[in-house]
Structures are given as structure tokens and as C-alpha cells.
Amino acid sequence: MNVLLRTLLVAAVLSQAASVAAQARAAASAGDGAQQPGPVDAVGPVWPRLSQAQRDEVMRFGEDFKQFIGRAKSAMTFVHQALAIVEAAGFKPWPGSPTRADVRPGSRWYAVNRDRTIIAFVIGTDPLTSGARIVNTHNDSVHLELKPKPFRDSFDIALLDTSVHGGIKNYQWVNRPLALIGRIVKTDGTIVSVDIGHAPGDPVLLIPDLAPHVDRDFLDRRNRDVIQTEELDPVLALTSEAATAALRERYGLTRDDFLSTDLQIVPAQMPVDIGLxxxxxGAFGHDDRSNGFAAFRAIVDVRNPAKTAIAYGVNNEEVSSWTTGVASEWFRTRLAEIIAAQEPVYSDLMLRHALGASNVLVSDCTTALDPNFPQPYLPNGSARLGWGLVFKEYGSGRQADSEYFAKLRRLFTGAGVHWQTHAYKAGYGGGTIAQWFANADIDAADVGIGILSMHSPMDVSAKVDLWELYRGFKAFLGATPVATSATAGR
Structure with missing residues (x-):
């Protein structure tokens, strides 16, 4: 079965390579000035079909993304970085009691929920009761976090007792530099921000593993259990006394202060380019802060949309919802406030009508076809790195209605956005929070980018895919389109 699958994959790749070569020859004869050198029905890698100016824009966008995601390693730091983007573009904090003057068309606002969830929106010329255009992403990624009483000693060495946020492969987190980030809130309300492991000269944490000389008693462990979850405890200091002294000296903290923390252990490494x-x-936290970056970069390009345009980044997608997740009433309340400011009289029915008339793109990462492990993928039906943004068709009722999908195909193709589709082989796959929007009577579709090594300390994405996602978001949210040729996806 593996041999057959690899044979099919090689055939598909060779066919695509021939197509790309033909497109490249056509592009060379047309010159670099063309907006879309390739034929309108081209399918495959996007890069060969871009002009030199577009390639330069992709690389600049990629550098901006690396700077962003290197600073945004948690939900709170994502919100901080997203705020910097929208505030620089003139967005203002949403008032506590908005009036009609606050909802004039084209006005630009943001709101933050408990420092972990953020929306940025541009008021449309149509009333919100006629629907909104929403791009939803999530701000959290897999990570390690501390148990309520995290300090423990093992043979006199001070360790941190951790738990896992989201689904990880434990063995990927050992023997690598780790940082401790987040906040501690003292009983008097004082907030202490913590960032250990990122500044030059900072110490780091590390989860040790056995050397191959002494691991024979553990060789029967299988895959996910090679390192068990209760063994994901990094070294904090050589002794507990030294650890306590260091925390007191640097942050003025005691052990009791750690009862009320939001601290995360994340990879200390900064983003890097992969490949010659x-x-x-390569960066930690692609899922889903890469899509969030594209969404908040897109919303600042929206000026005077017909429908109110919203970029909405939520917390806790990887585990549940709570007060800062998608199931919170916080988002509905902001929509209700907009409607109440626009209309002479407000009723709950208006909010229901607004939701039913809205469209949403729920943007999350998906697993791109892995060249080393192609077995779980469809050779001609799974996402590829560098082939554009991804429509995720999960099946089993978890996908956009055909009518809505057709509308999005028309929109993206007309805007010259390169896209592809993704489906899993039977028995594989993940999920997203699109169900919440669907349950609210909103037309919802799953989109995103494909990545390698998903949910690992270093995911891998293609810069051109993220750029195409950003362009797709702009078209969806109602930004003024740039003249370009139509495209088609697969």
C-alpha cells in the first residue's frame, strides 16, 4: 500500500512540475510586468506565477510575519501585537456606551476581552442587521503550563510541575531551550509580567532526556509515551533555594504568588527561514497565530466596506472556551452594542437577524502533505505547501454549504487569489470552532494555510500561502481590490 501511494504521489508531482515549467516559460515570454503570468486555470505552486514585484511583496510580508510571531508566543502577547497593528492604522478603543456618532460608516474600532481576545472592526455602509463579514482565528497554541503548586524537587534538583495545553507529541519538547512567559497576579492586584528565556543572556529552561547509554529499560515505550506527560517537567534551578532566591530577586515573587498565574512554557527559539x-x-505557534496575523493585517486595509468587517481572535480553541473563548457571550454583546447605536430601538431579534445574514471565514491551520510521511494524505486532494490558501472540506456535515462555497470560489477567483482545497483520508483529521458560528445561524467556511510539523515546537509554513490568505481576507472583508487577473483553484 505504501509503495502504491508513493508511486501515485510521485506521478502527481511530476505532472505538476511539467505544468509549472510550461507556465514559467509562458511567464518569461510575457515579462515580469504581468500581474498574473500564468494561465487563469493554472493549478499548482504559486511562486512561478508571480511577478517579481509580487515576489518581493511576499518576502516582505514573510519578514513582517516572522517579527510578529516571534513576539506573539501566547494569547496575551498575540493581543498585544495585534493591538500594535490596528492602533498604528488609526483604530480606536470601542467606547463603553457607544452612540450613533460612533457607528458612522468607515469608523474603525477595536475591543479587548481580558487581554486574551480581540476584535477589530470597520463599520459598514449597510446596517449591521443586514449582516457582517467576519474572519475568525484563535490566539492560543499548544504549550506547557504550570500546575497550581508547580514547584517540586527531584533528587535535590528544582523542577516545575507542568500540564499540557492542547495536543502535542511529548518527545518533541525535550532537550530544547524553553522560555517562561506570562503574568502573575498578586493578592493586592499587582500584575507581574514574566519573560525568561528571550532576552540576550537570559537563562532558559530545559526538559532533560536519558542518554542512549542508559535507556534500555524504556525501549518498549511507544510513540506518544516515549516521554510521558508527567515527565514534561523542566529544570528550574540546581536547588529549590536557588530557584526561590532568583525569583525573589528578579520579580519580587514568593512561592504563594504562583497560585494565581497565567504562565506558559514555550520554545525559546525565534522564527527562522527554512530552505535555501x-x-x-519555521516558528512556534503557527496554529493559529499565523492566520491571526493575516486577519489583522487585512482588516487595516479595509476602509469603507458595505458590510461591517470584523477580525476576531479568540482564546482557548485548543482546549475549550471559557470567558475568552468563542462560546463566550462577549462577542455577541459587542454586536448588540453596534446595533443598538445604529437603530432607534433595539431588540434581540435584530441581533438574531444580523447573525443569520452574516458570513464568516473560520481560519485555522491544517496539515499540509508531508514529503517524508505521505501515507495519511490524498495525493491529489490534500493541501500542499506553496499552493495558496486552503479551503478545508472535512465532510460529515462539517463543511460549508455548497451555495456558500460557490460564493467564496467566485469571490476569491475574481480577486486573483490562489487557493486549493484540503480533505483527509478516512480516519484522519482534526476540527475547528466553525461549529459555534454555524450554530449561531451564520454561513461558515473553514479556510487557512497548510503547515508541516503541526502542533510541534517549530511548525513550517510557506510565505506565499500566508500572503495569499491575507489577500483572500481582504477580498472577503471588502477591501478595495487591486486590479489583477482571475485565478482558479483545485
Whole structure:
């Protein structure tokens, strides 16, 4: 079965390579000035079909993304970085009691929920009761976090007792530099921000593993259990006394202060280019802060949309919802406030009508076809790195209605956005929070980018895919389109 699958995959790749070569020859004869050198029905890698100006824009966008995601390693730091983007573009904090003057068309606002969820929106010329255009992403990624009483000693060495946020492969987190970030809130309300492991000269944490000389008693462990979850405890200091002294000296903290913390253990490494052509990015937290970056970059390009345009980044997608997740009433309340400011009289029915008339793109990462492990993928039906943004068709009722999908196909193709579709082989796959929007009577579709090594300390994406996602978001949210040729996806 593996041999057959690999044979099919090689055939598909060779066919695509021939197509790309033909497109490249056509592009060379047309010159670099063309907006879309390839034929309108081209399918495959996007890079060969871009002009030199577009390639330069992709690389600049990729550098901006690396700077962003290197600083945004948690939900709170994502919100901080997203705020910097929208505030620089003139967005203002949403008032506590908005009036009609606050909802004039084209006005630009943001709101933040408990420092972990953020929306940025541009008021449309149509009333919100006629629907909104929403791009939803999530701000959290897999990570390690501390138990309520995290300090423990093992043979006199001070360790931190951790738990896992989201689904990870434990063995990927050992023997690598780790940082401790987040906040501690003291009983008097004082907030202490913590960032250990990122500044030059900072110490780091590390989860040790056995050397191959002494691991024979553990060789029967299988895959996910090679390192068990209760063994994901990093070294904090050589002794507990030294650890306590260091925390007191640097942050003025005691052990009791750690009862009320939001601290995360994340990879200390900064984003890097992958590959000699520098077209790929390796970074922690692609899922889903890469899509969030594209969404908040897109919303600042929206000026005077017909429908109110919203970029909405939520917390806790990887585990549940709570007060800062998608199931919170916080988002509905902001919509209700907009409607109440626009209309002479407000009723709950208006909010229901607004939701039913809205469209949403729920943007999350998906697993791109892995060249080393192609077995779980469809050779001609799974996402590829560098082939554009991804429509995720999960099946089993978890996908956009055909009518809505057709509308999005028309929109993206007309805007010259390169896109592809993704489906899983039977028995594989993940999920997203699109169900919440669907349950609210909103037309919802799953989109995103494909990445390699998903949910690992270093995911890998193609810069051109993220750029195409950003362009797709702009078209969806109602930004003024740039003249370009139509495209088609697969």
C-alpha cells in the first residue's frame, strides 16, 4: 500500500512540475510586468506565477510575519501585537456606551476581552442587521503550563510541575531551550509580567532526556509515551533555594504568588527561514497565530466596506472556551452594542437577524502533505505547501454549504487569489470552532494555510500561502481590490 501511494504521489508531482515549467516559460515570454503570468486555470505552486514585484511583496510580508510571531508566543502577547497593528492604522478603543456618532460608516474600532481576545472592526455602509463579514482565528497554541503548586524537587534538583495545553507529541519538547512567559497576579492586584528565556543572556529552561547509554529499560515505550506527560517537567534551578532566591530577586515573587498565574512554557527559539530559497518559515505557534496575523493585517486595509468587517481572535480553541473563548457571550454583546447605536430601538431579534445574514471565514491551520510521511494524505486532494490558501472540506456535515462555497470560489477567483482545497483520508483529521458560528445561524467556511510539523515546537509554513490568505481576507472583508487577473483553484 505504501509503495502504491508513493508511486501515485510521485506521478502527481511530476505532472505538476511539467505544468509549472510550461507556465514559467509562458511567464518569461510575457515579462515580469504581468500581474498574473500564468494561465487563469493554472493549478499548482504559486511562486512561478508571480511577478517579481509580487515576489518581493511576499518576502516582505514573510519578514513582517516572522517579527510578529516571534513576539506573539501566547494569547496575551498575540493581543498585544495585534493591538500594535490596528492602533498604528488609526483604530480606536470601542467606547463603553457607544452612540450613533460612533457607528458612522468607515469608523474603525477595536475591543479587548481580558487581554486574551480581540476584535477589530470597520463599520459598514449597510446596517449591521443586514449582516457582517467576519474572519475568525484563535490566539492560543499548544504549550506547557504550570500546575497550581508547580514547584517540586527531584533528587535535590528544582523542577516545575507542568500540564499540557492542547495536543502535542511529548518527545518533541525535550532537550530544547524553553522560555517562561506570562503574568502573575498578586493578592493586592499587582500584575507581574514574566519573560525568561528571550532576552540576550537570559537563562532558559530545559526538559532533560536519558542518554542512549542508559535507556534500555524504556525501549518498549511507544510513540506518544516515549516521554510521558508527567515527565514534561523542566529544570528550574540546581536547588529549590536557588530557584526561590532568583525569583525573589528578579520579580519580587514568593512561592504563594504562583497560585494565581497565567504562565506558559514555550520554545525559546525565534522564527527562522527554512530552505535555501528562504520561501518557508519555521516558528512556534503557527496554529493559529499565523492566520491571526493575516486577519489583522487585512482588516487595516479595509476602509469603507458595505458590510461591517470584523477580525476576531479568540482564546482557548485548543482546549475549550471559557470567558475568552468563542462560546463566550462577549462577542455577541459587542454586536448588540453596534446595533443598538445604529437603530432607534433595539431588540434581540435584530441581533438574531444580523447573525443569520452574516458570513464568516473560520481560519485555522491544517496539515499540509508531508514529503517524508505521505501515507495519511490524498495525493491529489490534500493541501500542499506553496499552493495558496486552503479551503478545508472535512465532510460529515462539517463543511460549508455548497451555495456558500460557490460564493467564496467566485469571490476569491475574481480577486486573483490562489487557493486549493484540503480533505483527509478516512480516519484522519482534526476540527475547528466553525461549529459555534454555524450554530449561531451564520454561513461558515473553514479556510487557512497548510503547515508541516503541526502542533510541534517549530511548525513550517510557506510565505506565499500566508500572503495569499491575507489577500483572500481582504477580498472577503471588502477591501478595495487591486486590479489583477482571475485565478482558479483545485
Amino acid at each position: 530559497d528562504r520561501q518557508l518559515v
